[in-house]
Amino acid sequence: MSDSDAPATPAAAQPAAGRKVLCIEDERFISELYVRVLSKSGYQVDAIADGKQALEAAETNQYDIILLDLMLPGLSGIDILRSLKDPARQPPLKAKVIVTTNLEQREDVRADIEKQADGYVVKAELTPHELARMLDDIA
Amino acid sequence: MDHLSKLRRRARLYLFGILIAENLLAVGLGWSLYTFVHLNGLISVAVSLLLGMVLTFIVADQASRYLMEPLTALWQAILHLSPTEQGVAAPKIENLRFGRELVANLSSQIYQLASVADRAAADANKEVGDMGHNFIAQNLPLPLVLLDDTETIKFANKAAADYIGLTPADLIGKNVYMVLDMSFPSADTFDSWLKTAKTASVTATKSWERVRLNVRDNHPARLFDLAAYYNHGNPDGNATMLVLFDHTKQYSQDEQAVSFIALSVHELRTPLTLLRGYIEVFEDEFGKSITDPELQSFMLKMRAMAEQLTDFVNNILNVARIDDDQLELQLQSGDWATILKSSIDLMSLRAKVRGIDLQCKIPDDLPPVGVDQLSINEVVSNIIDNAIKYSGKSKVINIDAHLTQDGMIETTVQDYGLGIPTSILPNLFTKFYRDHRNRAQIGGTGLGLYLSKAIIDAHGGHLWVRSKENEGSTFGFTLMPYAQLTETMKQGGNQEITRSAHGWIKNHSLYRR
Numbered sequence: 001m002s003d004s005d006a007p008a009t010p011a012a013a014q015p016a017a018g019r020k021v022l023c024i025e026d027e028r029f030i031s032e033l034y035v036r037v038l039s040k041s042g043y044q045v046d047a048i049a050d051g052k053q054a055l056e057a058a059e060t061n062q063y064d065i066i067l068l069d070l071m072l073p074g075l076s077g078i079d080i081l082r083s084l085k086d087p088a089r090q091p092p093l094k095a096k097v098i099v100t101t102n103l104e105q106r107e108d109v110r111a112d113i114e115k116q117a118d119g120y121v122v123k124a125e126l127t128p129h130e131l132a133r134m135l136d137d138i139a
Numbered sequence: 140m141d142h143l144s145k146l147r148r149r150a151r152l153y154l155f156g157i158l159i160a161e162n163l164l165a166v167g168l169g170w171s172l173y174t175f176v177h178l179n180g181l182i183s184v185a186v187s188l189l190l191g192m193v194l195t196f197i198v199a200d201q202a203s204r205y206l207m208e209p210l211t212a213l214w215q216a217i218l219h220l221s222p223t224e225q226g227v228a229a230p231k232i233e234n235l236r237f238g239r240e241l242v243a244n245l246s247s248q249i250y251q252l253a254s255v256a257d258r259a260a261a262d263a264n265k266e267v268g269d270m271g272h273n274f275i276a277q278n279l280p281l282p283l284v285l286l287d288d289t290e291t292i293k294f295a296n297k298a299a300a301d302y303i304g305l306t307p308a309d310l311i312g313k314n315v316y317m318v319l320d321m322s323f324p325s326a327d328t329f330d331s332w333l334k335t336a337k338t339a340s341v342t343a344t345k346s347w348e349r350v351r352l353n354v355r356d357n358h359p360a361r362l363f364d365l366a367a368y369y370n371h372g373n374p375d376g377n378a379t380m381l382v383l384f385d386h387t388k389q390y391s392q393d394e395q396a397v398s399f400i401a402l403s404v405h406e407l408r409t410p411l412t413l414l415r416g417y418i419e420v421f422e423d424e425f426g427k428s429i430t431d432p433e434l435q436s437f438m439l440k441m442r443a444m445a446e447q448l449t450d451f452v453n454n455i456l457n458v459a460r461i462d463d464d465q466l467e468l469q470l471q472s473g474d475w476a477t478i479l480k481s482s483i484d485l486m487s488l489r490a491k492v493r494g495i496d497l498q499c500k501i502p503d504d505l506p507p508v509g510v511d512q513l514s515i516n517e518v519v520s521n522i523i524d525n526a527i528k529y530s531g532k533s534k535v536i537n538i539d540a541h542l543t544q545d546g547m548i549e550t551t552v553q554d555y556g557l558g559i560p561t562s563i564l565p566n567l568f569t570k571f572y573r574d575h576r577n578r579a580q581i582g583g584t585g586l587g588l589y590l591s592k593a594i595i596d597a598h599g600g601h602l603w604v605r606s607k608e609n610e611g612s613t614f615g616f617t618l619m620p621y622a623q624l625t626e627t628m629k630q631g632g633n634q635e636i637t638r639s640a641h642g643w644i645k646n647h648s649l650y651r652r
Contacts, residue, residue, distance in 0.1 A: 029413050
């Protein structure tokens with residue numbers, strides 16, 4: 001699913017160049033869409049739908065950005081987030097974790113999640129391009 | 140024993156001396172009477188016996204008092220200690236003339252015995268008391284947790300262990316925050332209260348509603364009210380006491396009402412995400428190859444409608460939040476011209492596809508306003524959306540911002556369309572209200588204006604409408620300059636201010652990062 005030809009596209013000049021993104025998303029249409037648009041923007045994207053497999057992949061620590069859905073089969077996004085952002089984790093996770101969800105949380109629950117994650121995005125609120133631009137801004 | 144035999148020897152010596160002296164006195168008296176007074180021998184004996192008897196009685200009386208002194212002192216000491224004899228003074232042992240050492244010794248033993256007995260009785264009492272407290276604490280049908288000064292759990296009763304889902308042994312000795320993963324509905328949390336209480340109070344009590352206990356292993360979360368008591372320097376080390384009142388059933392029913400909406404919103408958002416995504420991909424990759432202007436406009440309309448639907452979904456959600464008193468605003472200082480223009484930009488596509496021109500007159504020198512950007516964007520969207528829907532054949536909407544005479548920042552949105560009949564103007568901001576004559580022609584949610592009014596009210600502003608049928612409507616709202624808002628809140632500094640749709644809440648600068 002990764003796009004190794006990224007440097008050939010104009011987008012390669014952007015901050016995306018070669019950065020690795022793990023898209024943890026169980027809605028196949030959405031992950032398809034994100035993989036396509038983010039790859040075109042120069043990211044190398046892997047998509048995994050199952051929570052447990054996704055956590056294993058994330059733990060390889062090879063990703064720069066992790067897009068994390070909350071409602072997942074296998075292991076919930078909250079559990080994945082807790083495990084990845086565990087302060088005792090050695091070595092600490094390199095990736096920035098952006099929670100991407102369409103689930104509406106109570107303010108307090110959302111605030112709890114925001115405290116742990118590096119970003120929180122309602123998928124319906126932004127188009128794939130806007131998402132790509134947002135990732136470009138993440139240092 | 141030593142003191143006792145010493146005392147006996149002394150008593151024997153004294154009695155011996157007294158008796159000898161008395162006998163000598165009696166014999167001497169009889170002999171003197173017989174020899175010098177030349178009394179009849181018999182009479183002399185009788186007189187000396189009589190006098191001897193009187194003298195013996197006096198001496199015996201004195202001696203018995205003297206010999207009884209130690210016993211009296213001991214009796215007094217015992218009475219002094221007796222709980223039933225009130226007001227008996229302690230004996231003055233140092234004043235004793237006879238048996239002082241023995242009495243001192245014995246009375247000190249009596250006092251010792253008494254204090255041992257006292258202690259035993261007190262211990263027995265305490266044990267009864269502790270057992271009573273333990274019984275209450277242990278069998279209290281409410282979860283009860285005691286913490287020491289370091290927030291380590293010292294005691295958790297059966298109910299607490301059952302409630303948290305661990306054994307008491309698993310709880311005791313653990314830090315409370317490790318075991319009780321609690322979420323509070325606001326920044327006013329248990330740990331922030333405890334921190335303040337520890338620095339500022341000797342004793343403090345506080346209660347919270349709708350606290351959530353996040354239980355591990357996919358168990359449903361528990362919802363409860365929490366009451367806490369703090370006392371500084373408690374002798375048993377029980378600095379903090381927590382009592383939990385379970386309301387999981389009741390609160391989760393309330394939550395389910397919201398979660399039905401949350402679920403619907405989730406189901407709506409997933410296809411919306413995809414529609415907006417696909418539309419973008421199509422525009423991006425095929426946009427240039429579409430030459431048919433009608434198809435081009437279809438593309439734009441598709442995007443505009445997807446945006447409109449997204450806003451509608453958010454309206455549903457926000458109305459539910461307002462009704463549940465869950466909408467919180469973070470009021471921050473912002474440049475109104477910038478904020479308003481970006482909100483208008485988001486509506487430009489929707490105006491464009493209906494051929495409507497949004498004409499803006501927004502001065503750049505307005506004072507900074509105190510706004511929650513996301514919410515105010517919803518207000519602007521809803522009002523412009525409304526103007527677009529009710530524009531009819533008119534193709535211009537005027538948007539204007541200015542400073543009012545009383546220093547508020549007023550924004551007006553004027554359309555020249557259908558207008559609103561006077562009869563329904565008073566109901567315009569009611570939930571679900573819509574002019575039903577127009578229902579067939581014009582879609583509308585009836586939620587947008589209700590939501591806008593709640594948000595503007597929460598900003599401390601005012602939403603109004605002026606309208607004339609067939610001539611159009613003007614919607615206007617005022618916002619407070621940030622400086623005035625902080626003054627109203629009587630606080631300085633560039634802090635965030637949080638408001639709910641139903642009034643002021645509190646300064647909330649720590650709530651979000």
